[in-house]
Amino acid sequence: MTACPNRASSTPLLPRGVRRALDAMRANVGRDWSVSELAEAAGLSSRTLQRQFREFLGKTPQAALRDIRFETARRELLQGVPDAKVMDVAQRCGFPHSGRFSVEYRRRFGETPSQTVKRQDVFADALRSMPSFTIPTRDRPTIALGPIDTGPENRDIAESIADELAIALARAGAAVVRQPGAARYHLIGAISGTDRQSRLTFRLMDAETGRHLTAYRSDGAPGHDAALDEHLATKIIAAMQPCLRLAEIDRASRKPQAELSPHDMALRAMPWVLSLNAEGNAHALDLLERAMERDPDNALATALAAWAYGQRVVYHFASTPNEDRAKSAELARKAQTLGGDATVLAILGNTFTFLHDLEAAEVMIRKALSIDGGSAWAWSRSGWLDVYNNEADSGIERLKIALDLAPDDSLAFNSMVGIGCAHFESGRYAEAAHWQQRALAEHPSATWIHRTMCPAYVLVGAETEARRSVTALREHYPDLTVSEVQRGLPPLPQSYCDRVFDALHSVGLPL
Structure with missing residues (x-):
């Protein structure tokens, strides 16, 4: 899976020889490549290849091959192929010893291979149990989906996948057309090879600019199962x-x-809402208020505004929290009457949890997943709802499904926060601190994460880290008190909140 445009700048430019060596590794990941064989594939001497790998990737060719093998294995396990066996995947990816593979896999990805496989079963079962329907929406992006390019042996599979893609796109809020000239975007697919050596690839292109937006690759036979x-x-x-x-x-x-x-203005406001910081929140509300003045019935603008007003309370952006909470509730109730796609409903699910109305939030999230079972935002919020309802392990599974579906999403870090909170609720404080720290590294401006990260450090006995964390929290919120934290926290279980409040007070946050 390639990165989104906003992350592409972090991808290093590699010399041709390094790219050729990496391509050779990916094309035959299970092969026991020697440096001389890779150098021959790259058209370089062994010494030059090793020097360029160290210079441009910071690792040896063998270390890069090991990383590629683990990435390939994880991608296979995330595909959710029925009856997938960890041992078979490990061997195909060049790991003859499945036990050692499992140990290193857990170190890299924070879970065992069997846990990854089990979660795909949970996701598949959830898809099967969800009623299938779509809601018409205005201002939908148009995507041209043509036939998947393949040979005669894969023609039936290609047609089946194309049909399912058209349904998945409609559920996600896009309008699917067959004529490329009528579309903003083109989704281009191909199946190459046969059986286990086959590869399914898709590219999403901007029709106006010709810009490559993203790609998806799946190795192995797609199968004949609907x-x-x-x-x-x-x-x-x-x-x-x-x-x-x-x-x-x-x-x-x-x-x-x-x-x-008005829809354009709501789209412009969205990244500011997703920033989850005070400056972005203020900018978003300015845009959204103007959008709602022009179209009071715009569902996206109304839902985003309801969420943004709720953020002002939960993340301590507000000087008038009671007024902002009331405004959030008013807009959320109105947005409920306007309908909308899975994105709008997931946003409302977030908002109602901020308002401590878990029943309304669950209705919104169930409906969002009924429309689009692949909505990472809805899966993430369903995981948070489990955490709020004291079902930590189920919450972790659902939050990880959200991360599996869209690891590059703007809100992926918030799923990490949720996983940390679930571990905290279960008394696994070291894991809680780890996930909260990962979230903060992904989104450094979200300093409110320290509210729950600092207590995890306190309870695991990491005094230095706890002091550093509470200092960062107070630097950003100099007037913050335990009472203010209590007023802003979403509806976490009372035992969770009590531990948070006691720990924050123990490291100097005033009552």
Whole structure:
């Protein structure tokens, strides 16, 4: 899976020889490559190849091969192929000793291979149990989906996957067309090879600029199972959603002010809402208020505004929290009457949890997942709801499904926060601190994470880290008190909150 445009700048430019060596590794990941064989594939001497790998990747060719093998194995396990055996995947990816593979896999990914496989079963079961329906929405992006390019031996499989992709795109809020000239975006697919050596690839292109937005690759035979095709199609579109959303936001951002529709203004506001910081929140509300003035019934603008007002309370942006909470509730109730796609419903699910209305939040999230079973935002919020309802292990599974579906999503860090909170609720404080720290590294401006990270450090006995964490919290919120934290926290279990409040007070946060 390639990175979204906003992350592409972090991808290093590699010499041709290094790229050739990496391509050779990926094409035959199970082969026991020697340095001389890789150098021959790269068209370089062994010494030059090793020097360039150290210089441009910071690792040896053998270390890079090991990383590629683990990435390939994880991608296979995440595909959710029925009856997938960890031992078979390990051996195909060049790991003859499955026990050692499992130990290193857990160190890299924070879970065992069997846990990854089990979670795909949970996801597949959830898809099968969800009623299937779509809701018409205005201002939908149009995507041209043509036939998948393949040979005669894979023609039936290609047609089945294309049909499922069209359904998955409609559920995700896109309009699917067959004529490329009528579309903003083109989704181009191909199946190459046969059986286990086959590869399914898709590229999402911006029709106007010709820009490559993202790609998806799946190795191994797609199969002849309709349920598996649905599972695969849902995952493909879920993985592409963050980049498609960014492309729509970019399109709106490039429009002249005079041509902006209320929907465009809501799209422009979305990244500021997702920033989850005070400056972005204020900027978002300015845009959203103007959008709602022009179209009071715009579902996306109304839902985003409800969420943004709720953020002001939960993340301590507000000087008038009671007024902001009331405004959030008013807008959320109105947005409920306007309908909307899975994205709007997931946003409302977030908002109602901020308002401590878990029943309404659950209704919104169930409906969102009924429309789009691949909505990472809805899966993440369903995981948070489990955490709020004292079902920590189930919450972790659902939050990890959200991360599996869209690891590059703007809100992926918030799923990490949720996983940390679930571990905290279960008394696994070291794991809680680890996940909260990962979230903060992903989103450094979200300093409110210290509210729950600091107590985890306190309870695990990491005094230095706890002091550093509470100092960072007080530097950003100099007037913050335990009472203010209590007022802002979402509806976490009372035993959780008591531990948080006691720990924060123990390291100097005033009552």
